[in-house]
Structure formats: structure tokens, C-alpha cells
Amino acid sequence: MYIVDTSVILSGFIPENLDDYITVEEVLHELKKSIYHAKMLKICSPSKKNIKKIEEFVKESGDDLSVTDKKLLALALDFDGIILTEDYDIQNVAKSLGIKFSSIATEGIKEVYKWKKICKGCKKEYPMNYKGKCEICGSDVVTVRDRS
Numbered sequence: 406m407y408i409v410d411t412s413v414i415l416s417g418f419i420p421e422n423l424d425d426y427i428t429v430e431e432v433l434h435e436l437k438k439s440i441y442h443a444k445m446l447k448i449c450s451p452s453k454k455n456i457k458k459i460e461e462f463v464k465e466s467g468d469d470l471s472v473t474d475k476k477l478l479a480l481a482l483d484f485d486g487i488i489l490t491e492d493y494d495i496q497n498v499a500k501s502l503g504i505k506f507s508s509i510a511t512e513g514i515k516e517v518y519k520w521k522k523i524c525k526g527c528k529k530e531y532p533m534n535y536k537g538k539c540e541i542c543g544s545d546v547v548t549v550r551d552r553s
């Protein structure tokens with residue numbers, strides 16, 4: 406089981422086999438607008454026991470973790486899973502607690518996609534933050550994988 410954090414999804418990572426990937430609710434909140442390629446991730450709530458374990462650990466160690474970070478780490482303990490994260494703080498605590506982690510930058514996970522926005526009608530390309538219909542033909546502007 407892989408536990409996916411916000412940084413990894415924002416970097417364009419899309420899991421191949423969705424059944425193996427989970428995240429916490431807070432990650433989807435953090436993603437908000439870029440949710441389009443994350444909403445198929447399974448959401449899990451970590452056990453209270455392991456949240457407590459993480460909280461007690463960081464209280465001692467002084468690591469500065471967000472609620473989301475702590476929940477991801479607790480989830481990794483629950484499932485004995487691997488955290489996918491680019492976040493150094495999470496990696497650091499994971500290392501101390503013997504939780505497996507992996508960064509897509511260093512581990513060379515292959516399924517890293519780039520994205521672009523393109524008009525469904527005339528295929529004009531738009532910047533990723535573009536909202537609304539195509540200014541040329543009025544068709545919907547959709548997000549697609551950039552295969553170039």
C-alpha cells in the first residue's frame with residue numbers, strides 16, 4: 406500500500422493501479438483546484454492510536470508537521486505502507502520511526518505525467534490556470550496529459 410501526499414500529486418504523479426494508493430481527506434482539501442487527477446484516490450482515516458504515536462513522537466523530536474503530515478504518517482503505520490512524498494519533514498520523521506518512504510524524484514517512479522489545458526474544439530493550448538471556455542471557438546477547455 407502506498408500513501409500519497411500533496412506534493413507528489415502536485416508534481417503530476419498518477420498511480421497506475423489505484424487500488425494500491427490511499428491518502429487522507431486533508432490532502433484533497435489542500436489540492437482543491439487541481440483535484441481533477443486526485444479525486445480517484447481512496448480516502449482513509451488513520452487510527453487514533455497511531456495519530457497519537459506520531460504526535461507523541463514529534464512532541465519529543467521537535468519536528469514541525471502539519472495535521473495532514475501526521476495523518477499520512479499514521480496511515481503508513483496502520484497499513485505498514487510506503488509514503489510517497491517530496492516533503493523533507495515527512496521523510497525525516499518517517500526515517501526516525503522506521504516508516505518506509507519514497508520520493509518520486511529520487512526513486513524514479515515512472516508514472517509522472519505532465520499536464521496541459523487544451524480546447525476540445527480547436528485544440529488551442531491554454532495555460533494550466535486558465536478557466537472558462539475557449540476564447541476562439543467557445544468549446545470546453547479540458548486538462549489532458551502532455552505527451553510531448
Ligand SMILES: [Zn+2]
Pocket residue numbers: 524525526527528529539540541542543544
Ligand atoms: Zn477552441
